[in-house]
Each structure stands twice: as C-alpha cells, then as structure tokens.
Amino acid sequence: MSPRTRRTSIADVARRAGVSVGTVSNVLNRPDRVSPTTRERVEAAIAELSFVRNGSARQLRAGRITTVGAIVLDISNPFFTDVTRGIEERLTADDYTLMVASSDREPEREARYLRLFEEHGVRGVMVVPTGESIDHLLAVRERGIGVVLLDHPSPVDSVSSVAVDDVLGGALATRHLLDQGHTRIAFLNGTHSIRQCADRLEGARRALADAGRDPDAALVEVTVPLDANGGETGIRALLEADDRPTAVFCVNDLVALGALRTLRRAGVSVPDDVALVGYDDVTFAAELATPLTSVRQPRHELGARAADMMLRGTDAPAEHVVFKPELVVRESSTTRAP
Amino acid sequence: MSPRTRRTSIADVARRAGVSVGTVSNVLNRPDRVSPTTRERVEAAIAELSFVRNGSARQLRAGRITTVGAIVLDISNPFFTDVTRGIEERLTADDYTLMVASSDREPEREARYLRLFEEHGVRGVMVVPTGESIDHLLAVRERGIGVVLLDHPSPVDSVSSVAVDDVLGGALATRHLLDQGHTRIAFLNGTHSIRQCADRLEGARRALADAGRDPDAALVEVTVPLDANGGETGIRALLEADDRPTAVFCVNDLVALGALRTLRRAGVSVPDDVALVGYDDVTFAAELATPLTSVRQPRHELGARAADMMLRGTDAPAEHVVFKPELVVRESSTTRAP
DNA sequence: TGACCACATTGAATCGATTCATAACGCGTC
DNA sequence: GACGCGTTATGAATCGATTCAATGTGGTCA
Known part of the structure; x- marks a missing residue:
C-alpha cells in the first residue's frame, strides 16, 4: 500500500x-x-x-455549498437530539447536509465551531447561543452567512429565530404546583447565563407573584449541572436543609430523572412527600417509576422550522417564531388517589 | 448590506x-x-x-486536516450518543474536530456521508457499518483515509476495530431468563442485516442450546423497528398470539421502554406475568416504572478507544478490541418478593 | 457546394491560502 | 568600505475542480 x-x-x-x-x-x-x-x-x-x-x-x-451547521448546547440531551432530527429531516428534503456540533454551553466552544463552520464555507448556521450577546453571530451574518437562532428568541429584528416561550413554560409548571397546594417550591436550575434557565425562573417567579406570593420567600433555587447527576446533587442539598420544600421543579427531564432516583433512594415518596415536575417531556418521562409531569416543547417542529428559515436564504425577510409549551400532568405531581 | x-x-x-x-x-x-x-x-x-x-x-x-468523521446507526439512540461523546472527548484532547452523521441503518445514507467526508478531506472515519460487507470501507482506506470500525469486529486483520461481544451479551440475557425458570422466550429484534441484532440472536440461541433446549421451539423472534414504537408493535403482536411467552428479551432499551409501556397499558404485570430484559443499560433503565434488567456495554470507552486508534494514524498496526458486556439484574426480570 | 446551426469538446483562467527559493535589509567585524 | 551572517519579507508556483469563450465536427437545407 x-x-x-x-x-x-x-x-x-x-x-x-x-x-x-x-x-x-x-x-x-x-x-x-x-x-x-x-x-x-x-x-x-x-x-x-x-x-x-x-x-x-x-x-x-464554486463558492458556498449545500451544507449548513448547527451548534446545540448538548447533544446528549434528548431534547436537542430531537431538535436535530427535525432539522436534518427538513434539510435532506432539499438535499442539504448537516454538520452538528455541541458547545457544551461554553462560549469558547461555540466560537470555535462557528469559525470552523465558516472556514468550511457553510451556507448558514443554526445556533443555540451560549452567552447573552449575539454580536459574534451578527458578525458572521455580515460576512454573508445565514444565521438562525435556535431555541432562542432574537434580540434583533434582522436575525431569524425559533424559540419556545420558556417564561410561559416556567409559569405553567409553577402554577400547577401552586394549584396542588404547595407553598414552598424548589427549583433545580442551571446558571442564569443560559437563557432558557433564566426565563424559566422568570416564569416561575411571575406565577408566584400572580398568586400573591413573595417569589423570594416561596422559591428556593438551587443551581446544578444540567444532567442526571445535577439532579442528584441538587436533591441532596435540599434534603440536608431544615425547611424542606414540598415540591421540586426541575429545569429539564434529565435533572428530574436524577432527582427522582435520589428521592427514592432516600425513602422520600413522590408525589406524596415531594411533588416533582420536569421540563421537555422526553420519551421516557411517562414510563418512569413515577410517571413524570413535564412541560412539553415541540422539539421536532422547532428544528424543522429553523431549517426551513435557513433554506429560505439570506435575502428573505427575517422571521420570528415562538412556540407555546404545554404542561403534561402525570403522577409525579398529583396526590395519589387513596 | x-x-x-x-x-x-x-x-x-x-x-x-x-x-x-x-x-x-x-x-x-x-x-x-x-x-x-x-x-x-x-x-x-x-x-x-x-x-x-x-x-x-x-x-x-495543505492536504488533509485535523477533522475526522463518525457515522453511527442512529444518533437519537442514547447508546450512540454516549459512544459519540467518548469519541469527541478523546479527539478534542488532540485538537481534532469531529463531524457526526447518522446512517439511520441505511447503506445508501452511509455511503453518502462517507463520500461527503472523503470529499471534505477528513483524516479518517469511524463507522458502524450498516451492511454485511465492508468492501466500500476498504476502498476508502486504499485512498489513504483512516478507517476504524465502531461497535463492529473487523472481518479483516488490516482494519482496526472496537466492538462489544454481542453474542455473549445475547447469551447473558437469555441464560438469566432461563435461570429464572422461563421456557418460552420472545426476542424483539431488528433485522439480521444489522450485525448487532444477528449476534445477539446467535447468543440467545446458544444459551438455549447449552441449556438443552431447542432454540427453534423455545425462542419466538419478532422483528421490529429499533425504537420505542418498535417495542410497542412487537408486544402487541405477542399479546395477540395464543401461546404467550413468559419472558421478553429486547434488543435495546428503547424497544424495552416501548414494550414496558405497552405491557402496562394492557394490564400485564412485569415481572410477575412477563419478565423483561433490555440491552445497553441506558441512563433511565434503573428508573423506569419497573427498573429494567439490561446488558451493559462500555459505551464511553468504546468511543474513546476507537478515537484513540484513529489518532494513531494509518501506519500503526491495526488493533482489534472486543469488550465484554455485563448483565445488570433489576426488578423487571426477577420475581418480586412476596 | 457553401452557409448555417446544433452539438461536443477543449484548454486556459480562476478561486484563495501555502510554500519556498530568493531578495532585501540590518548589523557587526576586519 | 567590503564582507558575511542572520533575520524578514517577497512573489511566483502550486493544489484540483469549475467555467466559459473558442474551436471543432457533422448534418441540413437552399
């Protein structure tokens, strides 16, 4: 050879x-x-x-080619896996190819992949931004590359975006827990630099305020990594506290999975001792030891719609779509029938 | 603009x-x-x-660059997600970049992405082959591109490979069910053109033969799509049959998830009426309504090791690693304590 | 027979970064 | 002032596919 x-x-x-x-x-x-x-x-x-x-x-x-890039926060999260599939299906219909990368929520990694994609001459990028600013994305667009914000409302008119109303989602979950009679609610959340986390918190606080409660007193926020282990450490911290909340809202279903596991091991019954609500309504949510109440997002459609905008091209007017999430109530948050 | x-x-x-x-x-x-x-x-x-x-x-x-490609069967399967992460972590350590694609188990898609990667000048590709033949991969290697078989033992000495012993895995699951006293076992499997499916079946048959049973009589194979819906249709088919098996072995945990869901809805108790065993031991396996017995594979290490071989370069001698799977017994296959 | 047209094929220019032999420069030494 | 050495900078050649104006080849029709 x-x-x-x-x-x-x-x-x-x-x-x-x-x-x-x-x-x-x-x-x-x-x-x-x-x-x-x-x-x-x-x-x-x-x-x-x-x-x-x-x-x-x-x-x-020849110039640009029929490849577009996508940068999501974490491919191992089933939410983003499904979003990606939605993108891919829409793209292959037009014979475009997708390159996916995971920023792991680190701006440096996002920037690195962004440059890599640009150097490779992609037609456009669909990005779930890691930071607050999208200036670097605007710069990319200046250079003639399509940009669509994924799972993130656009702060500027000129950039298309597809998002889900996370404030509403946070509010739906919290209002539901309030309706069940809970007065002290824990929120296992990620850092606020992640918009989704900040918005869901905002929603939770609004729901509390609307119900005449003081958000600062009624809501206990615990910052955790956004995976099953994060749920575990979050619950551990709560269990040690004196004034244990009677309800836990988890910022995603992976965290909820870890929370459920840890509560069970600690002999705490869900929902009798502690009510639990997740976010994303992933495939396995309904099948857990205690079926999980969760906020459902149109994952597949989110991706498909973003891809659609991407394919419209740079010249088409920018579009801003905000989907509405939906609460799916299951056993984990409702008192069992006696 | x-x-x-x-x-x-x-x-x-x-x-x-x-x-x-x-x-x-x-x-x-x-x-x-x-x-x-x-x-x-x-x-x-x-x-x-x-x-x-x-x-x-x-x-x-400049010629080739520091990018390698990976083609897996299905990124939305948590097994492959974890394998991919293993690859990625090893690669970023050496400042390589990964492009992932999903063949959806279709040889045409595999070929398409393979060509795309090659045209882009990747240093090498790590592929979970969709078909029986790997001639197309040998051809790629002839052209100076590194090839590592992922989750697939190499049929030829010259191509490196990383695999898990699926025959053993199938045998472990089946032997366990036999040990629990089951005599008629259903196997919700994918098509045999997928090596993993063929091997796990082979393992199951061997375990039966070793126990002095006739595999043809004791094993009921049902071919299903490899996701949760596949599990659902598979179980539906079984429930309609006259002679319902007392144990079900699912070729992966997604199928098992669908199976569990469908059994529960049909009012069939797991494990009392039907024992259930899955494969992959994904994150949520332990947390399901009935914690799932499953065959664990070293997903992360599988990917990392493959990436390692890739980085060794084309000149290094080929390596063949076969990991051993491990049975994790949980409630879904063991008779409940009275 | 010659004019004209359709179709096939050619080959040189082009895209943008890298590379490397060569030139230019600065500076110290005899 | 000539020489040599080391450091910087230059610019033309190169990678391989695409594109397009120009050329070639028949064939048809007046």
Missing part, C-alpha cells in the same frame, strides 16, 4: 479516458452536455481509478 | 497592511517568523476586515 501517493485528480481521469479535464468536469456536473460514448468512457475511468472529487477544490471554485 | 460581495481574502488583508500575501500567511501560521511590528499591523488589518480564512483553499494546498 502506498502511504502518501497523491490523491487521484480529475486530470488523472482525463488522461485515462483520453479527454480534457473540462469534459470530465462536465460528466460530473452536467452529464447531459456530454455524448453518451465519452460519458461512458469517462465513467469507466472514474471507476477504474476509484476517483473521488476533491471537495476543497470544488468548493474553492 | 451587500449580499454577494466576495469574501475578503488574504490578499485584501495584505493590501490593507501594506505587506505581501506570504507575510499574512506567516502571521497566521508561523507568527514567530514575523517581526512584532508587522505582525501587529497584519493582525490589525485582519481585525478591521474581520477576515476569516477560507478553509477550502487552505486545505486544497
């Missing part, structure tokens, strides 16, 4: 088939302009040499 | 800074060879023009 032989190029194919490079390129891109005989000859040469187009050269000449 | 202005190039920067293109390139790639004064001047020009390198041109000249 020759380790470092030059990749076979279009010129090699041309030589082999006894035609010019232009003709080979035509076979590849506009087969109808080439006579059947030569086309066959070229195709044979391609097969014999097992030639693969050099995408870099192709793209260098 | 100028919609279709040419991207600013290294020549623009050079002009602005009053230097040659070679110098700009040096600032970008070997800053130490440039005097501090000119470097500053060039950097200023880069900032003012908000210049972003054209990756295609860069790569066209």
Whole structure:
C-alpha cells in the first residue's frame, strides 16, 4: 500500500479516458452536455481509478455549498437530539447536509465551531447561543452567512429565530404546583447565563407573584449541572436543609430523572412527600417509576422550522417564531388517589 | 448590506497592511517568523476586515486536516450518543474536530456521508457499518483515509476495530431468563442485516442450546423497528398470539421502554406475568416504572478507544478490541418478593 | 457546394491560502 | 568600505475542480 501517493485528480481521469479535464468536469456536473460514448468512457475511468472529487477544490471554485451547521448546547440531551432530527429531516428534503456540533454551553466552544463552520464555507448556521450577546453571530451574518437562532428568541429584528416561550413554560409548571397546594417550591436550575434557565425562573417567579406570593420567600433555587447527576446533587442539598420544600421543579427531564432516583433512594415518596415536575417531556418521562409531569416543547417542529428559515436564504425577510409549551400532568405531581 | 460581495481574502488583508500575501500567511501560521511590528499591523488589518480564512483553499494546498468523521446507526439512540461523546472527548484532547452523521441503518445514507467526508478531506472515519460487507470501507482506506470500525469486529486483520461481544451479551440475557425458570422466550429484534441484532440472536440461541433446549421451539423472534414504537408493535403482536411467552428479551432499551409501556397499558404485570430484559443499560433503565434488567456495554470507552486508534494514524498496526458486556439484574426480570 | 446551426469538446483562467527559493535589509567585524 | 551572517519579507508556483469563450465536427437545407 502506498502511504502518501497523491490523491487521484480529475486530470488523472482525463488522461485515462483520453479527454480534457473540462469534459470530465462536465460528466460530473452536467452529464447531459456530454455524448453518451465519452460519458461512458469517462465513467469507466472514474471507476477504474476509484476517483473521488476533491471537495476543497470544488468548493474553492464554486463558492458556498449545500451544507449548513448547527451548534446545540448538548447533544446528549434528548431534547436537542430531537431538535436535530427535525432539522436534518427538513434539510435532506432539499438535499442539504448537516454538520452538528455541541458547545457544551461554553462560549469558547461555540466560537470555535462557528469559525470552523465558516472556514468550511457553510451556507448558514443554526445556533443555540451560549452567552447573552449575539454580536459574534451578527458578525458572521455580515460576512454573508445565514444565521438562525435556535431555541432562542432574537434580540434583533434582522436575525431569524425559533424559540419556545420558556417564561410561559416556567409559569405553567409553577402554577400547577401552586394549584396542588404547595407553598414552598424548589427549583433545580442551571446558571442564569443560559437563557432558557433564566426565563424559566422568570416564569416561575411571575406565577408566584400572580398568586400573591413573595417569589423570594416561596422559591428556593438551587443551581446544578444540567444532567442526571445535577439532579442528584441538587436533591441532596435540599434534603440536608431544615425547611424542606414540598415540591421540586426541575429545569429539564434529565435533572428530574436524577432527582427522582435520589428521592427514592432516600425513602422520600413522590408525589406524596415531594411533588416533582420536569421540563421537555422526553420519551421516557411517562414510563418512569413515577410517571413524570413535564412541560412539553415541540422539539421536532422547532428544528424543522429553523431549517426551513435557513433554506429560505439570506435575502428573505427575517422571521420570528415562538412556540407555546404545554404542561403534561402525570403522577409525579398529583396526590395519589387513596 | 451587500449580499454577494466576495469574501475578503488574504490578499485584501495584505493590501490593507501594506505587506505581501506570504507575510499574512506567516502571521497566521508561523507568527514567530514575523517581526512584532508587522505582525501587529497584519493582525490589525485582519481585525478591521474581520477576515476569516477560507478553509477550502487552505486545505486544497495543505492536504488533509485535523477533522475526522463518525457515522453511527442512529444518533437519537442514547447508546450512540454516549459512544459519540467518548469519541469527541478523546479527539478534542488532540485538537481534532469531529463531524457526526447518522446512517439511520441505511447503506445508501452511509455511503453518502462517507463520500461527503472523503470529499471534505477528513483524516479518517469511524463507522458502524450498516451492511454485511465492508468492501466500500476498504476502498476508502486504499485512498489513504483512516478507517476504524465502531461497535463492529473487523472481518479483516488490516482494519482496526472496537466492538462489544454481542453474542455473549445475547447469551447473558437469555441464560438469566432461563435461570429464572422461563421456557418460552420472545426476542424483539431488528433485522439480521444489522450485525448487532444477528449476534445477539446467535447468543440467545446458544444459551438455549447449552441449556438443552431447542432454540427453534423455545425462542419466538419478532422483528421490529429499533425504537420505542418498535417495542410497542412487537408486544402487541405477542399479546395477540395464543401461546404467550413468559419472558421478553429486547434488543435495546428503547424497544424495552416501548414494550414496558405497552405491557402496562394492557394490564400485564412485569415481572410477575412477563419478565423483561433490555440491552445497553441506558441512563433511565434503573428508573423506569419497573427498573429494567439490561446488558451493559462500555459505551464511553468504546468511543474513546476507537478515537484513540484513529489518532494513531494509518501506519500503526491495526488493533482489534472486543469488550465484554455485563448483565445488570433489576426488578423487571426477577420475581418480586412476596 | 457553401452557409448555417446544433452539438461536443477543449484548454486556459480562476478561486484563495501555502510554500519556498530568493531578495532585501540590518548589523557587526576586519 | 567590503564582507558575511542572520533575520524578514517577497512573489511566483502550486493544489484540483469549475467555467466559459473558442474551436471543432457533422448534418441540413437552399
């Protein structure tokens, strides 16, 4: 095996088939302009040499290509997995290809992938921003690359966005817990630099205020990592406290999963001793030891819609879509029938 | 906003800074060879023009880059999500970047992404093959691109691979059910063209044969899609049958999730009426309504190890690693204490 | 027979960054 | 002032596919 032989190029194919490079390129891109005989000859040469187009050269000449990038906060979160699938399905319908990356909620990683995508000449990027500012995204757009904010309302008119009303979601969950008679509610949340977290908190506080409660007194916020382990540490912290809340609202279902596990191990009954509400309504939410009340978001549609905007192109007017979340009540938050 | 202005190039920067293109390139790639004064001047020009390198041109000249591709069967399956994370962590340690794609178990999609990656000039690809043959992957390797088989033992010595012993996994699950006294076992499986499915079946049959049973009589195989809905349809089919098995082995935990849901709705108790075993031991397996017995695979390590082999390069001798799975027994397969 | 047209094919210019042989420069030494 | 050495900077050649004006080849029709 020759380790470092030059990749076979279009010129090699041309030589082999006894035609010019232009003709080979035509076979590849506009087969109808080439006579059947030569086309066959070229195709044979391609097969014999097992030639693969050099995408870099192709793209260098042709400009942008049919690839778009997506940067989500965390691919291992089922919420983003489903959003991604929605994007992908819409894109493949138009023969576009998707490159996905996970920022892990770190602005540096977001910036790094953004640059990588831009250097690769993607048509556009769909980004769940990690930070408060989107200036870096505006800069990308200035350079002619489409930008759609994913799961994030746009702070400026000119940038399209697809979001879900997280303030409403937070309020739905909290109001429900209030309706069940809870007066002290814990909120296992992520850092407020993550917009989704900040908004859901805002919603929770509004629901409390609307009910005539003092949010500062009634809501105990615990900041945790946004996965099952985060739920575990959050609950541990709560269990040690003197004044244990009777209800826990988790900022996503993974956290709720960890919370449920930890409560069960500690011998605390859900929902009898503690009511639990999650967020996202992931596949397994209904099937847990205690079926989980959760706030459902249109994950798939979120992605599909964003992809749709992306495909409209840079010239189309910006659009701003905000979906409404929906509370799905299950056993984890409702007192069991005796 | 100028919609279709040419991207600013290294020549623009050079002009602005009053230097040659070679110098700009040096600032970008070997800053130490440039005097501090000119470097500053060039950097200023880069900032003012908000210049972003054209990756295609860069790569066209330089050859391969530090990107590798991975093609898994289904990113929305938590098993593959975790494998991907393992890969990513290992790669970022060496400053490599990962592009992930999902073949959805379709050979055409696998081939399409493979070509896309190759055209983009990736250093290598890590693939969970969809079909029986890996000839297309050998061809890719002939062209100087690293290939590592993911979750698939290599049929040839020359190609590195990382796998888990699925025959053993199938046997572990089945033996366990036999030990619990079950004599008629259903297997909700995928098509046999998927190696993992074929192997787990093989393992199940061996376990039966070892126990002196006739696999054809004792095992009822139902072919289903590999997600929660698949579990649902599979169980529906079984419930309609006259001779209902007393145990169900599901080829993965998503299928088991759907199975559990459907059994519960049909009023069939797990494990009292039907024992259930899954595969993968995903995060939520322990927290389901009935905690799920499952076969655990070292997902993260699987990915990390594959990435490791990839980084060793094409010249290093091929390696073949086969991890051993492990049965995690929980309530779904063990008769409840009275 | 010659004019004209449709169709096929050619080959050189082009995209933008990198590389490297060469030139320019600064500075100390004899 | 000539020489040599080390440091910087230059610019043309290069990577491989695409594009398009120009050329070539028949074929049809007056």
